[in-house]
Amino acid sequence: MAFDYDKYIRPGKLPHIWCPGCGHGIVMKGLIRAIDTVGLDTKNTAIVSGIGCASRLPGYMDCCTLHTAHGRAAAFATGVKMAKPEMDVILVGGDGDGTAIGGNHFIHACRRNINMTYIILNNKIYGMTGGQFSPATPTGAKASTTPYGNPDPAFDIAKLAIGAGATFVARGTSFHANQIDKLIAEAIQHKGFSVVEILDDCPTTYGRRNKFKSVVEMMNHLKDIAVPVKAAEKMSPEQLEGKILTGVLFKEERPEYTSEYAKVIERAKAAK
Amino acid sequence: MAKKVAFLQGNEAAAQGALYAGCKFFAGYPITPSTEVAEVMSAELPKIGGKFIQMEDEIGAMAAILGASLTGTKVLTSTSGPGLSLKQELIGYGCIAEIPCVIFNVMRGGPSTGMPTGPSQSDVMCAKWGTHGDHPAICLVPASVQETYEEMVRAFNLAEKYRTPVMVMPDEIVAHMRERIVFPEQGELEVINRTAPTVPPEQYKPYDTSFGDVPPLAAYGSGYKYHVTGLNKMQDGFPTTKAEIVQAEEERQIRKVEANKADIMKWEEYLVDDAEIVVVAYGSTSRSARFAVNEARKNGVKAGLFRLQTFWPFPEERLLELSKKVKAFITPEMNLGMCHGVVKGCIEGNAPVLGIFRVDGEPINPGQIVDKMKEVK
Numbered sequence: 342m343a344f345d346y347d348k349y350i351r352p353g354k355l356p357h358i359w360c361p362g363c364g365h366g367i368v369m370k371g372l373i374r375a376i377d378t379v380g381l382d383t384k385n386t387a388i389v390s391g392i393g394c395a396s397r398l399p400g401y402m403d404c405c406t407l408h409t410a411h412g413r414a415a416a417f418a419t420g421v422k423m424a425k426p427e428m429d430v431i432l433v434g435g436d437g438d439g440t441a442i443g444g445n446h447f448i449h450a451c452r453r454n455i456n457m458t459y460i461i462l463n464n465k466i467y468g469m470t471g472g473q474f475s476p477a478t479p480t481g482a483k484a485s486t487t488p489y490g491n492p493d494p495a496f497d498i499a500k501l502a503i504g505a506g507a508t509f510v511a512r513g514t515s516f517h518a519n520q521i522d523k524l525i526a527e528a529i530q531h532k533g534f535s536v537v538e539i540l541d542d543c544p545t546t547y548g549r550r551n552k553f554k555s556v557v558e559m560m561n562h563l564k565d566i567a568v569p570v571k572a573a574e575k576m577s578p579e580q581l582e583g584k585i586l587t588g589v590l591f592k593e594e595r596p597e598y599t600s601e602y603a604k605v606i607e608r609a610k611a612a613k
Numbered sequence: 614m615a616k617k618v619a620f621l622q623g624n625e626a627a628a629q630g631a632l633y634a635g636c637k638f639f640a641g642y643p644i645t646p647s648t649e650v651a652e653v654m655s656a657e658l659p660k661i662g663g664k665f666i667q668m669e670d671e672i673g674a675m676a677a678i679l680g681a682s683l684t685g686t687k688v689l690t691s692t693s694g695p696g697l698s699l700k701q702e703l704i705g706y707g708c709i710a711e712i713p714c715v716i717f718n719v720m721r722g723g724p725s726t727g728m729p730t731g732p733s734q735s736d737v738m739c740a741k742w743g744t745h746g747d748h749p750a751i752c753l754v755p756a757s758v759q760e761t762y763e764e765m766v767r768a769f770n771l772a773e774k775y776r777t778p779v780m781v782m783p784d785e786i787v788a789h790m791r792e793r794i795v796f797p798e799q800g801e802l803e804v805i806n807r808t809a810p811t812v813p814p815e816q817y818k819p820y821d822t823s824f825g826d827v828p829p830l831a832a833y834g835s836g837y838k839y840h841v842t843g844l845n846k847m848q849d850g851f852p853t854t855k856a857e858i859v860q861a862e863e864e865r866q867i868r869k870v871e872a873n874k875a876d877i878m879k880w881e882e883y884l885v886d887d888a889e890i891v892v893v894a895y896g897s898t899s900r901s902a903r904f905a906v907n908e909a910r911k912n913g914v915k916a917g918l919f920r921l922q923t924f925w926p927f928p929e930e931r932l933l934e935l936s937k938k939v940k941a942f943i944t945p946e947m948n949l950g951m952c953h954g955v956v957k958g959c960i961e962g963n964a965p966v967l968g969i970f971r972v973d974g975e976p977i978n979p980g981q982i983v984d985k986m987k988e989v990k
C-alpha cells in the first residue's frame with residue numbers, strides 16, 4: 342500500500358511554494374516517513390524553522406509549527422525544548438539560515454547536546470533571495486553576488502556539527518531519497534542533539550548559474566559525488582577526491598542538556 | 614502576621630517580582646548593570662521547577678523566551694543597552710506573533726558600549742522605536758526598589774493580558790540601589806494568566822478575532838496544533854499578503870494597547886493641582902525632582918511633579934490638559950531630551966518645556982531643577 346503522506350500534511354496548505362525540481366520537497370517527504378516510523382505524536386511535536394525556502398517546510402506539517410526569524414530556529418527551539426522537554430522538537434532550515442546568520446545558535450545547540458533533531462537542507466545557496474552565495478557555496482562557484490566566482494571557502498557542515506559537539510551527525514542527499522527517512526528516524530531516536538545534513542538542489546538560482554543543464558543533471562551529480570561511509574573505508578584519498586561521505590558519520594553518547602538541567606532542579610530543591 | 618521586609622537591590626527586587634508573577638523561564642546573556650537579575654533567577658527558578666538558561670547572545674535569549682512562552686510558560690529576559698539593541702529583531706517578532714514576554718532593561722550610558730556602569734535614561738525611545746515596523750509598545754519605568762518589584766508583577770500581567778512583549782526599564786541607579794522593601798503576600802497583588810482557548814483543537818485559530826482584539830493563545834503540547842510566523846498573518850496564523858487583512862491585523866495589534874491605555878498607563882501627580890511649574894520626570898530623576906519640588910514650595914514657588922510610571926503608552930491627553938493651565942514644564946532626564954521631545958509633541962505649544970539633560974554618567978541633582986525653575990517667567 343502506498344504511504345499516506347496526507348495524514349501529516351495540514352489540510353488546505355498545498356500546493357507548496359517550492360519551484361519545480363527543488364530538492365526541499367523530497368526532504369519533507371523523508372521527514373514525514375521518519376515521523377511515521379518513529380511514531381511521533383504530532384500534537385507533541387514542534388517543528389521549528391528560520392527563514393528561507395527550506396524554512397517554509399513547517400507550515401505544511403500538521404504539528405506545532407514555528408516559523409521564526411532568519412537564523413534563529415535553534416534558539417527558539419531551545420526555549421521550547423527547555424520549557425517542555427516532553428515535546429519532540431525538530432528543526433529545519435537552509436544552509437544559509439543555519440550556518441551564516443544562525444551559525445552561533447547552531448554551534449551552541451550542538452555544544453549543549455539538547456535533545457532535538459536539526460535537518461539542514463543544504464542547496465549550497467541562498468535560494469529565497471535569488472541565489473547569493475552562502476557559507477556552503479563551493480569556492481569558485483557562481484552566485485548572484487560572486488559574478489567572478491566565489492572567493493570564499495565553504496563550510497563542511499557535518500564536520501562543523503561534530504566539532505561543535507553534536508552527538509549524532511548524518512548526511513544524505515535528495516537523490517538518495519529512500520535513505521533520508523532512515524537517517525532522520527535514527528536522528529530523532531538518538532538522545533542528544535542530532536544533525537542531518539541533506540544535500541539537495543536549487544535549480545532555479547544555483548543550477549542555472551553553474552552550468553547544470555537540468556534538474557536531472559543536478560541529481561546525477563549528487564549521485565556521483567556521494568560515497569557511503571562504509572564504502573569510503575576501502576577507498577584511497579585519491580579516489581575520495583571531490584566526493585562527500587553519506588550515512589551516519591558520527592555517533593556518541595554524552596549527557597543530554599534537559600536531563601542535566603533536571604538534575605540542577607533536584608540539587609536546587611535539595612538545597613532549599 | 615507581620616509582612617516580610619527586606620533590604621534589597623532593584624535588580625534583586627525585579628527578579629523577586631517576576632517570581633511572584635509566576636515566571637518559570639528565564640533566558641539571558643550577562644551584561645552590566647542588569648546581571649544580578651540573571652543571577653537571582655539562576656538560583657531561584659530551579660527551586661520551583663522553573664528553568665534558567667544562559668544563551669549564546671541576547672538574540673538567542675530573546676528567541677528562547679519566545680519559544681518557551683509558546684509552551685504556555687511565563688518568561689523573562691534581562692539586559693542593558695547593547696543587549697537591548699540585539700533583542701530588537703525578535704521584540705518585533707514577539708509583537709507581530711503576539712507572544713507574551715517581559716524584557717527587563719537597565720538603562721546605562723550609550724550608544725554602543727557607552728558607559729557600562731554609568732546611569733542613563735537613554736533607552737526610552739528604543740523601547741518604542743527600536744524594532745522596525747509599526748508595533749505596540751508598553752514600557753514601565755519604576756523609580757524605587759518597591760516599585761520595581763510591583764511593576765514587574767504588573768508587567769507580566771500586561772504581557773499576558775494583551776499578548777505582547779512588555780518592557781520594564783529602570784535606570785542604573787534604581788537597579789543598583791538598595792532600599793527597604795515590603796513583600797506583598799500571596800494573593801495581595803493581582804496575577805493574570807493568558808486566556809487559553811475554549812474551542813476544540815479543530816476549531817482553534819491563534820489569531821481568532823471573534824474573541825476580541827486579544828485572541829486566546831493555546832500552549833504548544835496541550836493538544837492544539839497551530840502555526841506561528843513572523844510574516845503578516847491571517848487568523849489561522851498562516852502568512853498572507855492580502856491588503857485588507859494585513860492592514861486590519863496591524864491596526865488591531867496597535868489597538869490592543871491604544872484602546873486599553875487607561876488600564877496600562879500609570880503616573881503620579883504630586884502637588885500638581887495648583888502648580889504653575891510641573892516637572893515631568895521618571896526613574897531616579899523623579900526622586901531628585903520630588904526633592905526639588907518640596908524645596909521650591911518652601912520658597913513659595915508653586916511647583917509640582919508629574920511622575921511617569923509608564924513611559925509607553927505616554928499620558929499625552931493628561932499633559933495636554935495640564936498644559937492649558939501651567940506656566941511651564943521642566944523635563945530633567947539622563948539623556949539629551951527624549952521625554953522632552955515627547956512632552957513638546959503632545960502639548961500643542963501651550964507652554965514652554967525647559968529641559969535639563971545629562972549624559973555624563975552623573976545623576977541630576979535637585980539643585981539643578983530648582984535653578985531651572987528660576988528661569989520660568
Ligand SMILES: Cc1ncc(C[n+]2csc(CCOP(=O)(O)OP(=O)(O)O)c2C)c(N)n1
Pocket residue numbers: 392393394395396411434435436437438439462464466467468469470475543
Ligand atoms: C535578518 C534577515 N536578513 C536577511 C534576510 C533575507 N533572507 C531571507 S531568506 C535568506 C537566505 C535563505 O537561504 P537558505 O537558508 O540557504 O535557504 P534556501 O532559501 O536556500 O532554502 C535571506 C538572506 C532576512 N529574512 N532576515
Ligand code: SF4
Pocket residue numbers: 358359360362363364365394395464468469542543544545546
Ligand atoms: S529558489 Fe531554489 S531553494 Fe527556493 S524553492 Fe526555488 S529551487 Fe527551491
